[in-house]
Amino acid sequence: MRALPSLAALAVGLLPGLVSAPIAAADRQPFAVVKGWEIERTVGETGGNPCLMTHAYEDKEDGNAANAVVFARNGNSLALVLVYQGWAFGKDEAIKAALVLGKKPIKGKIAWIGDEKTARALLPESILPDLLAAGTVILRFANGDAGFRIPDFAAGYEALKRCDATPAAEPQAAAPAPAPAGPSTEPSTPRLAAYVIGLSLQRALKECAIPATDEQRRSVDARMAALQPEMAPLDASLRSELQRRGTPCPAAEKQSAFQEILRKFTALSPEELAASLERESADRNAAAPAAPKF
Numbered sequence: 001m002r003a004l005p006s007l008a009a010l011a012v013g014l015l016p017g018l019v020s021a022p023i024a025a026a027d028r029q030p031f032a033v034v035k036g037w038e039i040e041r042t043v044g045e046t047g048g049n050p051c052l053m054t055h056a057y058e059d060k061e062d063g064n065a066a067n068a069v070v071f072a073r074n075g076n077s078l079a080l081v082l083v084y085q086g087w088a089f090g091k092d093e094a095i096k097a098a099l100v101l102g103k104k105p106i107k108g109k110i111a112w113i114g115d116e117k118t119a120r121a122l123l124p125e126s127i128l129p130d131l132l133a134a135g136t137v138i139l140r141f142a143n144g145d146a147g148f149r150i151p152d153f154a155a156g157y158e159a160l161k162r163c164d165a166t167p168a169a170e171p172q173a174a175a176p177a178p179a180p181a182g183p184s185t186e187p188s189t190p191r192l193a194a195y196v197i198g199l200s201l202q203r204a205l206k207e208c209a210i211p212a213t214d215e216q217r218r219s220v221d222a223r224m225a226a227l228q229p230e231m232a233p234l235d236a237s238l239r240s241e242l243q244r245r246g247t248p249c250p251a252a253e254k255q256s257a258f259q260e261i262l263r264k265f266t267a268l269s270p271e272e273l274a275a276s277l278e279r280e281s282a283d284r285n286a287a288a289p290a291a292p293k294f
Helices: 004-012 125-133 153-165 189-207 214-245 252-267 270-287
Strands: 028-034 037-042 051-059 065-074 077-084 089-095 098-101 112-116 118-124 136-141 144-149
Touching (some): 037 153, 077 125, 077 136, 077 144, 189 270
Antiparallel strands (some): 028 037, 037 051, 051 065, 089 112, 098 136, 112 118, 136 144
């Protein structure tokens, strides 16, 4: 079965106003899970640092807001991404914030870049000992702090080093094709992505103050009913993943984008929907300036 978190993150990331991993667009393979840190390897990456580590959690003291910390080495630098459900930065917004590791303020200017719910930066390797010893990462803004928990970071980092040092698996020689055993029952990636989008739409239409006609709601339910039989084996896992990541209501400035997703979901086939969203994503990536590797 496919890696559900990766596919769910990819699909959810296409919806406005939803929290997704900042690195969800790449194809990654799980390497290990160590004390709450998920270590993954980027498929096809041939550089010296193909792996990253992620710790995601909900903050019960902040209304169960979704938080995540993503870390990777980038040559002689350290790449760090912080994700907070409550942020709303502009695209590539310059952020003025100081870095505090545990209780230690880190000296020197660090260029933080915001993008909706994420803040990212390349850090000097010299702060690694402080990072390994810290239990929290804090961004200190002029009007307050944003804190992130990094429990057992050192254990996760050791696993990250092992992942970086592990050679990529060699491609296996193609085995003789087995005799046909009937049609595959595993849903295709476009249909799976459409189903995840539909789950998010249904939840938003139910829980959020979104202007939608009865016809639109019936159309979403009808499309989901058509997909449900083939998705039944995955339905519980997909719903659990969406619940874990959180699906906040789209903000006012995201309503038009939400309506466009709603229109496409009801008007296009799953395959056409996926192709349309992939084209939009490719256009955005082509227009975006180069950013640090995460």
